[in-house]
Amino acid sequence: MRKIPLNSVTYYTRFRDMVDDLAEKYGDQPAISWFSRKQEETVVSYRQLCEDVQYLQEALIDMGLVGKHIAIISENCYEWLLVYFAANYCGSTAVCVDVEQSDETIRYMLAAADTDAIFLSPAYADVCADFADTTIPQFLLHGKNDQYRTVRHLIETGAKIRMDGNVNTTVNATVTPDKIASIVFTSGTTSLAKPVMLSQEAILTNASDAIANVKVGQRIFTSLPFYHTYGLTCSVVAMLIPGSHLHINGNLKTVMRDLRLSKANTLLTVPLMLEMIHGRLWQSAEESGKEESLKKLFKITKFLRSIGIHKPGKILEDIREKCFGSIDLIICGGAHMNREIMEQFQCMGVTVLQGYGITECGPLVSVNRNEANRLDSVGLISANCEVKLVNGEILVRGKNLMTGYYNHPEMTEEAMQDGWFCTGDLGEIDKDGFLHITGRKKNLIVFKNGKKLSPEKLEEKIKKIPIVQDVLVYGAVNGISSDDVQVAASIYPIADKVSNMSSYEILEYLQKAINEINSDLPMYQQIQMINIRDQAFSKTALQKIKRHLVQ
Numbered sequence: 001m002r003k004i005p006l007n008s009v010t011y012y013t014r015f016r017d018m019v020d021d022l023a024e025k026y027g028d029q030p031a032i033s034w035f036s037r038k039q040e041e042t043v044v045s046y047r048q049l050c051e052d053v054q055y056l057q058e059a060l061i062d063m064g065l066v067g068k069h070i071a072i073i074s075e076n077c078y079e080w081l082l083v084y085f086a087a088n089y090c091g092s093t094a095v096c097v098d099v100e101q102s103d104e105t106i107r108y109m110l111a112a113a114d115t116d117a118i119f120l121s122p123a124y125a126d127v128c129a130d131f132a133d134t135t136i137p138q139f140l141l142h143g144k145n146d147q148y149r150t151v152r153h154l155i156e157t158g159a160k161i162r163m164d165g166n167v168n169t170t171v172n173a174t175v176t177p178d179k180i181a182s183i184v185f186t187s188g189t190t191s192l193a194k195p196v197m198l199s200q201e202a203i204l205t206n207a208s209d210a211i212a213n214v215k216v217g218q219r220i221f222t223s224l225p226f227y228h229t230y231g232l233t234c235s236v237v238a239m240l241i242p243g244s245h246l247h248i249n250g251n252l253k254t255v256m257r258d259l260r261l262s263k264a265n266t267l268l269t270v271p272l273m274l275e276m277i278h279g280r281l282w283q284s285a286e287e288s289g290k291e292e293s294l295k296k297l298f299k300i301t302k303f304l305r306s307i308g309i310h311k312p313g314k315i316l317e318d319i320r321e322k323c324f325g326s327i328d329l330i331i332c333g334g335a336h337m338n339r340e341i342m343e344q345f346q347c348m349g350v351t352v353l354q355g356y357g358i359t360e361c362g363p364l365v366s367v368n369r370n371e372a373n374r375l376d377s378v379g380l381i382s383a384n385c386e387v388k389l390v391n392g393e394i395l396v397r398g399k400n401l402m403t404g405y406y407n408h409p410e411m412t413e414e415a416m417q418d419g420w421f422c423t424g425d426l427g428e429i430d431k432d433g434f435l436h437i438t439g440r441k442k443n444l445i446v447f448k449n450g451k452k453l454s455p456e457k458l459e460e461k462i463k464k465i466p467i468v469q470d471v472l473v474y475g476a477v478n479g480i481s482s483d484d485v486q487v488a489a490s491i492y493p494i495a496d497k498v499s500n501m502s503s504y505e506i507l508e509y510l511q512k513a514i515n516e517i518n519s520d521l522p523m524y525q526q527i528q529m530i531n532i533r534d535q536a537f538s539k540t541a542l543q544k545i546k547r548h549l550v551q
Contacts, residue, residue: 004371006212006383009241013177013201015088022240023050030245032078035258044078046243049085055158056086056151061168062161063137068116069183071095072141072227073106073124076250079141079151080226081236083119084182088200091175096184096227098193100541103127105193112195113183113406119151177201183406184229186359195406196359198229206362206400207238209382214353215370216244217265217329221258223249224268225541229363230333234355235268260325267327270334272543274352277323278341283496301347312349320348331367333357334542336437336456338463339375354378356437358423360415361385362400365423366435377434387429388420393441394427395420426454443547445475445485453487453525458517462489462527465513467506469494470537472545476529488529489514492536506532 012018022031026046033043044052060066070087072094074080087094095113097106106127110118118128118136122143140148161167181200185193210233220239224231239246247262249255259267285291301312312320330345333355342352351370356378357363365387368379381387385398397420404412415422426439439454446452455473462471470492475485491510498506510530518526537545 004369007215009208009211011208012204012241014175014179015085015181015200015204016090016172016175018204018237018241019050019053019085019089022243023047026243029243031240032081033245033247033262034078034249035247035254035261037254039257039261041261042078046240049082052082052155053085053089055155055162056082057089058158058161058167059154060086060092061090061171062157063117065092065117066090066171066174067092069093069095069113071097071110071113071115071118072120073097073099073118073127074121074141074250075099075123076223076226076231076248077121077141078248079119079121081248082151082155083141084226084232088179088181089175090171091179093180094182096182096232098185098225098227098541099124100225101193109185109193109195175200178403180403182229182232184227184359194408194411197403197406198362199403202362202400202402203229203233203237205384206364206382207233208241209384209400210234210238210364210367211242212383213367213369213380214331216242216331218244219247219262219264219326220244220266220268221247221249221262221264221327222268223252223255223258223273224270228541229359230357230542233362234331234333234357234364239268259327263326265326266329266331267324268331270542271332271337272335274330274332274337274341274345278344279494281319281323298344298347302343305346312347316348320350323348324350329353329370331355333363333367335544336460338460340464342375356425356435358396358425360402360421361396361398361423362402364400365394365396368434374434377430377436379435380433381435387435389427389429390417390422392426392428392438394423394425394435394437396423397421443474445473445487447475447485447524451524455487458487458489458525458527461517462491462514465510467493467497467509470545472537472547473527474547486528487526488531489527490531490533492533503532 023046028045028047030043031046031049033041035041070092072080072083084094095115097109115136118138119141120128121141128138138148140150142150178199178201180197181203182198184196184198186196222235224235226232247264249258285294297315301316328350330350330352332352337354345352353368353373355367356365364382365385366379366381368374385396385400388395395417401421424441425437426441428436428438439456443455444452445455458473459471462468468491472490474488476488478484478486493506514527538549539545
C-alpha cells in the first residue's frame, strides 16, 4: 500500500501553551458554538475562550485550588470545558465524572479521586447534597442558585484580579507536561470503573495524533460526553488544535435538530447513533413502499463505486441531506460498526472512518484515514503509539499511555507488561498495517475441547436480523463443570417491529433466522439457547452493553 504522509499539525505538551497559542493563531475565529431551546446560537471565539480560561484559572489560584482535584459533574456545556481547561492551565487535575452512573457510583468516584472541589450543573445539585456539610467547596457551572457561586462569577473575579495586577507569576513554572490532567473512569463493561490518570502530554499528543491521521472539515459537530476520553480528546481538543469551529450538544432530545442547525461537515459519534439514523431511513422506505427500489439503487451505486464513479445520484444526495444535513465525514468509535451500514452511507456520499481506542491509551490507538479507509478495520496505528500482539492480545506503548490507576498501584502493575499496556482486546494486523479487532479476551467462550469463540462475531451476525435491537452472546453452563458450556444469545427486540407479535411468534421468527446462521457454523459454535429480553441492556456512556450485569 502507498504510504501516505501524515497531516501537518502542531504538538503541545501543556494545556496552557495550547490555549494561549490557539488564541494567537485564530483570534476572533469561532471556536465553540451551541444552540438554546429557542434555536439561538451562542458563538465563542478562540480569543474569548482563552480569556475565559485565563480569568477562571486566576480565580482557582486565588481559592487555593492549584494542584488540587477538581470534579466536573455535568452534561456537555461550554462551562464544562472552561473548568477543564482552567484546571489544567494552573496545574490542577480535572476529575471527569460519568453522569450516566447512579448517584451512589458518582459519590464513589468523587471519593475515589480524593476530590477537593466540585463544579456541577443544576441538574446534579442533589447528587452532591451529602458533601454540603464538608470542607469540599461546590460551584455551579451555569444557571442561578443563591447557594452557589457560578463559573461566570468566578470569571469576573479572575478578571478583577488581573485588572488589579495581582497575577500569580509562579504557577507557570510548576505546570509540567507530566502533570496529571485528568482522572477519568473507565466505562466499566466488565467490572467497577477504574480511575485512570492521564498526563497533559499524553492527552495533547493523542489529540494531535488524531489530526495527523484524519483531515476534518471546518465545521464539527459532537454530542459525545466530555467525561469520556473519546468525547474530550478526540471530539474537542483534537478539533480545536487545527482551528475548527466546534458545535457541541448536551441534550439527546435536540441532537438531530442541533446537527442540522450547525451545518457541520464532520460528525464525531458512536455506532448507536448511526444505527438509529440507518434504521429510520429504512423504516421510512418501508412505510412509503420504496424499500425494494432503494435496495436496487444502493446495489447500482455500490457497483459504480467499484469502477471509480463515486459521486452519488440526485436521489441518494437528497436522502443524505434528510439524514445528515451537510455532513460528509463521520468519525466513529467506541464500538464495532456494521460494514453494510458504512457501505450504504458511502453510497450516499458520507465517508465513515472507524477508529479504536481505550481510556488508558488517551484513548486513540488507531484510526482509518481519509485516503486509506478499510471498512473491516479500525485503521492504522497512531504516530506516537506502538502496538504489538501477544497471543492475539493487543498491547500498547507510547506517549499517550496512562500514568496509572489513581491510588491503585497493584491494579496498574497488573495491567502493564514491561512498559506495555495490556488492552484485553484481541486483534490482528494485516500486511498493510491495518488493525482488526477480533474480540475481547475476557468475553471469550472456552469449550471443553479447548476451542474458543469470540462472541462478538456471532453478535454481529444476529444484529442483522431485522427485529433485533441488541444482542449479547455468552457461554451458558450446560453441565456440572464450569467449562461444559453451550452458546446462548440474549436478545432485545425492536419494540416497533414486534408490537403486533406474540412472544411465541417472536421466538419462532428468531429461531428460524438463527437456524440459518447456525447452518454456516461448526457444531460447537452454533447458538443453542435464545433468551428474549423485555428490557433494554444496561449500557456505558459509549453505548457498550455492560456484560457483567447480564452473564
